[in-house]
Amino acid sequence: MSTYFLVNIPKCVTTAKFSPATVRIAVAQLPDSSTLPGVTDTEQIENLRKTPQATLYFAGEFKSVSCEVARDIVVLDLDNSQYELMTVVGYQVGSEFCRQTKGPFCNQALKPSTFYRVNFFFLDGKSTIRAHTDWSTAIQTKNVTNYETADVMFERAGGMIVITILVSVGGAVLVVALIVAVALSNKK
Structure with missing residues (x-):
């Protein structure tokens, strides 16, 4: 876990003003655990495809989960290879090498022994950002230089x-x- 970490994704968002269609995750690299990203405008969040050395960027986007689906508990015991049950419980930050991926965002590998915070932005059906969460607590990647000695x-x-x-x-x-x-x- 020196180049990535997992974060819990928001289960659902309910509002009478808009219907969340997608969730976009922003990642901020910080100098220490007490620093908060000084973001007041989403225009300050960069795209790694345009600015590869950005310390504040959008890592990816995924479909928003309906609140009805999030509340339901589904238990399936399938022994058939035709079916696949997928439950999204988290998002892996730092899972890509930008030069090997396509699309508008890059979820680049993170730096070892570095602090990060994440924020989720909720977009409506027209891809307009309508809401966001607070920045997470600081998450530090491990300092692993020799993977054979990793715990x-x-x-x-x-x-x-x-x-x-x-x-x-x-x-x-x-x-x-x-x-x-x-x-x-x-x-x-």
Whole structure:
């Protein structure tokens, strides 16, 4: 996570004045965790395709989730390869190399050990920005220079699974042995 991070996306926006069609995410690179982006106008948010070194830019855009869909809990257990259930729970900031992508935005790889904040902008059906969230708390990317020494949580998970299975089986054997001992002591 030295060149990207994940953020929770807004579930839905309800308003009587407009119907949100898309959500656009802005990313600000900051010198430290206490700094807030001094953005007062969305015209100050740049496009990486035009300004590759921009520190405040739009990283991407995705369809807004309807509030009715966001409230529904859908549980599907499908064993058929014809169906795919996709649930969007977050947005990965820093997942692209601009020279390899097309489209109006670029979600460039982030710098290690750097602070960022994100903001979501809500657009109507005519692609006009109508609302936005506050800037997030500061998010710092990790300073990983050697990926072999990176602390990966799943490396320990395998060992914990083995230990849990051994303890569970050992406990079950002890319970069975106790039942057999009680049964044999009652026969005497």
